[in-house]
Each structure stands twice: as structure tokens, then as C-alpha cells.
């Protein structure tokens with residue numbers, strides 16, 4: 556934890572600023588062990604292994620369990636890889652790398668910090684990344700060399716930061732929260748008036764079969780079995796995907812012939828991934844106790860009320876939703892949804908923007 560992060564932190568209980576009350580270990584410009592005290596309610600929080608621990612003691616057990624399951628993932632697949640940049644820019648488009656330059660950025664649910672690191676490199680003034688799990692320690696190790704990257708352990712439902720951010724993003728997180736809408740509102744709540752947010756979530760459209768056939772298995776078995784057993788199990792669908800991608804979905808292949816191949820955009824985008832990234836993708840799908848597949852109408856509803864403007868929804872890879880919006884707290888009646896002009900009618904009559 557660099558001292559500079561104190562400019563952004565807030566007590567998850569009362570929202571007051573936090574002060575550094577003791578330091579028992581320091582290294583390389585970071586407080587490694589110490590204590591923070593709330594300037595309002597005097598509550599104390601530890602800093603351990605370089606990370607401020609700002610989750611309240613009263614976090615819902617289902618959220619803690621979800622974060623703990625993901626910690627298994629991020630403490631095993633720890634490294635940062637070159638293709639994460641194009642994957643991230645695909646998920647968050649139309650937000651682009653220039654949108655981060657000079658901005659104060661919040662990340663909700665950072666996992667191992669793969670996007671924290673990118674955003675810091677894109678020239679953010681500061682990026683403050685929050686995750687509820689032990690993954691926060693991995694994210695700290697992956698970003699500790701970057702002066703503008705800060706990692707905090709906390710619950711996105713009670714984000715331990717002040718509402719001062721120019722841009723907030725959350726990729727692949729809200730659908731793992733018991734109530735994704737509450738998560739979306741929490742992300743929006745940290746953005747200053749006139750700032751922007753972008754969230755990417757699983758879509759229901761084209762994924763109905765997952766809710767029917769995979770969800771029951773996830774609930775009953777795969778979210779409960781050991782890391783080792785799940786990793787072994789994940790290798791089987793990963794091998795099938797690997798074979799299919801190499802045979803039918805290589806980049807450059809149009810994926811069209813006698814049949815229109817399912818998940819063409821999604822699987823083609825993975826044609827250069829190594830095998831263990833496919834294992835990670837399968838593992839990620841199966842490890843969690845909570846995964847919502849969200850219809851367009853629901854994501855649209857999150858940003859439909861007053862408080863948002865310039866709302867855009869984009870159907871990414873024809874299987875997931877990217878929502879961007881500007882926060883307009885002070886505008887009376889602000890938040891009227893203005894769909895982007897490039898929206899068109901997609902499969903199932905859903906009005907969508909073309910995917911990246």
C-alpha cells in the first residue's frame with residue numbers, strides 16, 4: 556500500500572476518510588504491515604502483506620465463499636499475459652485505452668490484477684482496484700512496481716473508497732454477486748458527477764443452454780469440489796474447445812460453411828490462446844457458486860433511472876453485455892437512456908450494437 560492511496564480510501568462502514576495510524580513494516584515505498592483508523596467512527600483496519608483489508612466483518616457468507624473460490628483460480632494462474640490487453644479492450648469497448656490517460660480509475664473485482672496493470676500502463680493518474688478475495692494479494696504482487704496502481708481488499712457492495720473517480724470499470728464480476736444490480740449501483744456510486752463507468756457481464760441470450768445444463772452441475776458439484784479435482788475436470792472441456800478452435804475457429808477462418816458455427820466470434824478470439832488459458836476459462840465458469848446470465852432487459856434496467864446519461868449497451872461476441880454510462884447525479888431527470896446510433900436489430904430481435 557502506497558500512502559498516496561489514502562486520498563481515495565473511505566471507511567466501508569461510515570464513509571469517512573482513513574488515516575494511517577501505525578506502520579510496522581515498509582518496503583520499496585509500500586506500507587507492508589500496519590493499521591488504518593477511520594477518522595469518523597474510529598474503526599481500525601489492518602494492512603497485511605501490502606494490502607489494506609477493508610472488508611467489513613459482516614460480509615454475506617455467499618460473497619465470501621465466491622471470492623474464496625476465485626482465489627483458488629487467481630493464486631494458481633498468477634501470471635500476466637500479452638493477449639489480456641486486446642481481450643480487455645474488447646470487453647470494455649467503446650471505452651478505449653486513451654480514456655484512462657490522466658484519469659482516476661476504480662476497478663471493481665480485480666482478481667489477479669491483470670486489468671489493474673493494463674490501466675496503470677495506459678497512463679491512469681491512479682487506479683484503485685478492489686477485490687474481496689485473497690486474489691488481492693496476487694494483484695498487489697503483480698502491480699507493486701507501478702506507482703499509480705493500488706490494490707485494496709474490500710466488498711464491492713460497500714466499496715471502501717470516496718466517490719471521486721473519473722472512470723470505474725468492472726469486468727466479469729457483477730454476475731458473480733448475489734444481486735448484480737446492487738453491484739452495478741455500487742460501481743456507479745464511486746464515480747464523480749460527470750464521470751463514466753463500464754461493466755461487462757455474462758449475457759443470457761445465446762447462453763440459455765448453460766443455465767439449463769451447466770448451472771445445475773455447477774451448483775451441485777463443481778463449485779464444491781477441490782481445486783485439484785476441478786482443474787483435472789476442466790481439462791476435458793478445455794481439450795474439446797482446443798480441438799474445435801484449431802479445426803474450425805482459427806483466426807482468418809470465417810467460420811462459415813454448410814453450418815454457421817456457434818460462438819464464432821468468441822471462439823475465434825481465443826485461437827492464439829495457450830491450452831492452459833482455455834483450462835482457466837473452463838475452471839472460471841465452473842468454480843463459482845454464483846453465476847447469473849443476464850438478459851439485455853435487466854442490464855438496461857440498471858442504468859435506466861435518473862442518474863445516468865449516454866447509456867450504451869453492446870452485445871459482445873453475441874453472448875455477453877457491455878454497458879457504458881455517464882453518471883449525472885446533479886442533472887434533474889438525468890439518466891434518460893440515449894441509445895447509440897449504431898444500434899441495429901440482432902438475433903432474436905434484440906436491439907444491439909455490433910460487437911467489437
Ligand SMILES: C[S@@+](CC[C@H](N)C(=O)[O-])C[C@H]1O[C@@H](n2cnc3c(N)ncnc32)[C@H](O)[C@@H]1O
Pocket residue numbers: 618621622623625626629663664665666667668669670685686687688690709710711712725726727728731732839
Ligand atoms: C471472474 S473474476 C474476474 C476478475 C477480474 N475482473 C478479471 O477479469 O481478471 C471475479 C472476481 O470478482 C471478485 N468478487 C466477487 N464478488 C465480489 C465482491 N462482492 N466484492 C469484491 N470483489 C468480488 C472475486 O473475488 C473475483 O476475483
